[in-house]
Amino acid sequence: MQKKQLRLLIARQDRIGDVVLSTPIAREIKSSQPDSFIAVLVRDEIKDIYLNNPYVDEVIVLNEEKTWTGFWAMVKGLRKYHFTHAFILLPQERLNWILFFSMIPNRIGVGHKLYQFLSFTKYVDRKKYVEEKHEADYCMDMVRKIGFTPKSIEPEIYLTSREHEGIKNFRNNIASGRIIIGINSSSGGSAPNLPKSEYRKLIELIICNEKFAVVITDNIIPIELRDLDNVIYPSATTTVRGLINVIASLDLLISASTGPMHIASALKIPTLSFFCPLPACSPKLWGPLGNKSEIILPEEIYCKTQCPKDPKKCDYSKVGGLRAEDILARIKTFLNSIK
Secondary structure, eight states: OOOOEEEEEEEEEEOOHHHTTHHHHHHHHHHHTTTOOEEEEGGGGGGGGGGTTTTTTTTEEEEOOSSSHHHHHHHHHHHHHHHHEEEOOSSOOOHHHHHHHHTOOEEESSSOOOHHHTTOOOHHHOOOOSOOOOOOHHHHHHHHTOOOSSSSOOOOOOOHHHHHHHHHHHHHHHTTOEEEEEEEEOOSSOOOOOOOHHHHHHHHHHHTSEEEEEEESSSSSGGGTTTTTTTEEEEGGGGGGHHHHHTTSEEEEEEEESHHHHHHHHTTOOOOEOOOSSSSGGGHHHHEEEEEEEEEOEEEHHHTTOOOOOOTOOOOOOSSSSOHHHHHHHHHHHHHOOO
């Protein structure tokens, strides 16, 4: 008897970094079962992460209209694919019921929610902050749940030949033999970050060295970082695909633990990232994967005496925190190590 084709839907309806860390799933399954059909369900503004991915057969945009009309339109659209399996990587009740009514027989979610029990959704546990395990590896627990053994958890984003040509032209226009350093000062507030004043000081120190060119990758440029001389402000970062192309042109990206850092790691662009040792923000859970990377942590005295224990309030600004002069020294050392 012929084996039924695996038709998998990967649903990841959250932010940039989380979606990037889900990209290994399609590769690991498709590599083991090339005849499988794999689709991803993502928000419209995030779909660019999966464009041109050779392991994904379809990118489906989530209908976020919170009405019964939007709900049933999504159900009707998904039913035509005849999925055999679905991974729900972020617990969300509305999505859970959409996939239930889409008649997908094997649905796997995260945790133990009542609506999962009522809809006969299987689950995987997330023992975060107990096991020293990366978020991308937690995603792979669903792959293991259906009988596959992943070989790698490294994320990947794929560029077109036209994009490679555009990146080459962008570098030729701004580099002039210099090392291109990207600065992304924004984050979603889920991890500590430098004050914007410290980012400005860091940029001013970097551009004093004629070997370096600085590119600001923030979508919305903070007031403190506007109108700096000899700094490049690319307009392309207003879309995720544009941001991907700008980051792909860099020699190094400097940021907190945030989505652009994960984009850089998926593109194999070196990163220098600010982290803290709190379990929820730890580089063991959220660090870059697959690229050359440097992690900067505050001094132990800061964490013991100054840390507010809230990533939204932590900005490394007190005694033992992170300073632009020290970061610059780490940048130079790191760049020398990866030549």
